[in-house]
Amino acid sequence: MGKLTGKNIRLRALEPTDLEFLYNIENNEAYWEVSNTQTPYSRYILKQYLENAHLDIYEAKQLRFAIEDKKHQIVGMIDLFDFSPQHLRAGVGVLIDQNHQQKGYATEAIKLLNKYAFSFLNLRQLYANITTDNKKSIQLFEKLGYQLVGIRKDWIFSDGDFKDVAFYQLIHPSILHEKNIL
Template structure:
């Protein structure tokens, strides 16, 4: 899969050199809520994941891009998941490290992935699942005209409390 190039970032495939970045990100408990993770990952498991990351999205039904600044430093990840070519839809999720938030990287990454999904995967729609308290993500997706189409009540149990999860869709214009 080709690298997607923006003005201030690039979206690229996982590389073996990303092992430590992936290890620290996937094992950061503050991110577990959005990734539905409950246990830490070993470096061995993540190394195997990176080795298989070359799989075509039509085969794996998902694809992870690393968001890098132009110094090729990883600043986050953006995932396409639950790809369904029969119904022409794919989910999208984004994670930016806190120190790289609020500088336009997320906006640019989402813009690139929307263009890629509509033009190259020929999907009819993208969807995102966002907890109702994740105001930064809600704001980001709404900037691209993702529309709230449903609320899953008490869907996520985190820190001894239930949270609603909002389903957003962007249908190809």
């Protein structure tokens, strides 16, 4: 677990005990815009999801970690999604519970995930899709070396209006520590 353990957090596999946290996150309408969700999830469906969370990333094409603090309390989740072993890339999504934001957890979680994706999964690139009005996420990913490579105009329809989405990429650099991304 050394690759997934940082100074203040660790990334771990989802457990059956995470059901209530997952239920609350997945059914929080404030997060639906970024998760492409339009309907609530039942505990039954989420329990089935947790039962299948053990599937290999090569089979499921995604991997979700719980972000746990030093007190072993789940504070958020981080995902690799749209995993493409052929093209050596995956998308990154991170969510920190509102009660635990502004503590550096997202920064540390992304650094750990970057390191895991580049060194263990041997990916060439990671990417993130961020609505252009989400200044905190843009600042976070830019701080970690992700570069803006394009804007998708009117990409997301939310609250009766269209939003642009910024597409950020992190291409595996030759010296990861120089850019402070790991």
